[in-house]
Amino acid sequence: MNAGVKREAYAVYSLLIDHLSTAVVQLNNRLEIEYLNPAAEMLLAVSRRRIYGNDLGAAFREDESSIQALQSAIASGNPFTKREAEIECSNTQKLFCDYTVTPIMGSSNSTETIIIEIHPRDRMKRISQEDEIIANHESSKELVRGLAHEIKNPLGGIRGAAQLISRAFTDEALNDYTQVIIEESDRLRDLVDRLLGPRQIPKNKPLNIHKVIERARQLISVETDNQIQLIRDYDPSIPDLIGDESQLIQALLNVTRNAMQALMEDDNTQHKTIQMVTRTLRQFTIGSKRHRLVCKISIIDNGPGIPDAIMKTLFYPMVSGRAEGTGLGLSIAQSVVHQHHGIIECNSYPQKTEFNLLIPIETTVQS
Missing domain, CATH: 1.10.287 (Helix Hairpins)
Structure with a gap:
């Protein structure tokens, strides 16, 4: 095969790998990074051009036995799959995944390249x-x-x-x-x-999500009378999304007020805080649909957490962990966000409860 044909074949190979939704990492036989596709770049939170030529630890780390397994695969040429691995990304975030290692033999019958395919389990869960x-x-x-x-x-x-x-x-x-x-x-x-819940047809128009959040923040600030610190952490690069401003304000108010009430009733937390964080997520799946760009609004409090007994029914009508609660606020908020083709998720532990409102920014979705 001449050099021109090889270059053309490699270009086609790179194009195909780049369009896979599976994260793919390519190493040489010295375990140095030669290539990452965009899915791996996103999953591992690294810039591929900055880590080319570095050892595997620049992208992710596991225990010493994983390096030994890779070296054994290089020596034997045998592929293997590891289930339920816990790897640490370069930003110290831990990721639970399955990964498959495939050695590729060169012309001299020795391993020249290793392909690692990473399948995150927490994502599927x-x-x-x-x-x-x-x-x-x-x-x-x-x-x-x-x-x-x-x-x-x-x-x-x-x-x-x-x-x-x-x-x-x-x-x-x-x-x-x-x-x-x-x-x-x-x-x-x-x-x-x-x-x-809201029965009106949403009056959708382009809106700045931070204007919506600021309105909710101002109302909550008045209600708390400065007893709770409201911390803003916004991503100013988030583009306008299509939505009903008044309904989204109501949804944010319901979620934030839920956090506020939990903190106000908690006598054990001294320095009470609610964080309001915005970020974007790319190629993100909500339910069975994948969206090119999603706005993530996080409402995080350092209160006592939500009892395990009601976590699975948290968004049901009339379900509340408070004696005075009606159990309608979160149900209505979920309905509003659902009307905007999004979803509200919740993770709760003592001293940290996080509600994530996930709303697609583009109006078209991909299956």
């Missing part, structure tokens, strides 16, 4: 959890719609009958009783409407 959240959210909405129909029909009859009875009474004391029936019927109707 997260996608599965998102599918479950979306399915549960749809099921709860259908249940609430059916319940609302069964409640509102007789409720209208009760209210109408109470109004008719009140007109027939001349005794003012009896009218007070019918007024109680009317007022309580209205209160129950309002509760059912809140259970149904």
Whole structure:
């Protein structure tokens, strides 16, 4: 094969590898990095052009036995797969993954190149959890719609009958009783409407997400009376997204107010903080759809955490960890974000609870 054909073949090979969604790392037989595709660059949080020629530790590290396994593969030419490995990326982030090592033999029947394919397990687990959240959210909405129909029909009859009875009474004391029936019927109707969540069609238009967050932050700041420190960590490069400003403000308020109430009721946390962080995620999957660009809004508090008993039902209507809570705030927030083709995720531990609102920035999605 002449040099021109080799260059053309390598160009085609590089093009194919670059378009894979699987992270691929190419090493030489000295375990020096020769190539990373964009998926590996994103997964390992490294710039490939800066680490070419460096040893493997510049991209990720595992234990000493993994290096020995790679050296054995070079010597024997035998591929292997390691399951449930824990590797540490260059930014010290830990990643749980499976990876496959494939030695490629050269013309001298010795290993010249090693290909490592990395399959993150936590990513697949997260996608599965998102599918479950979306399915549960749809099921709860259908249940609430059916319940609302069964409640509102007789409720209208009760209210109408109470109004008719009140007109027939001349005794003012009896009218007070019918007024109680009317007022309580209205209160129950309002509760059912809140259970149904936002019913208006979103008034979508380009908006700056930081304007939305700042509005929610100002309102929460007034409510906390400076008892909680609100920390901003924004990425100013995030482009405008398409959404309904008032609905997104309400969703952010509900999530942030949830964090605020948890902190206000916690006597053990001295320096109470809520962080409001924005970042972008590229080629990110929400449910079964992959988006080119996603806005990630994180609301992080250092409160006591969410009880394990309610974590799986956190976004269900009427589920609350607080005695005074209605259990509607997070359910409504999830509905709003879902209308924007996004999702809300939650991770909670003592001293750190993080809600992530994931909203696609582009209007078109890829399967």
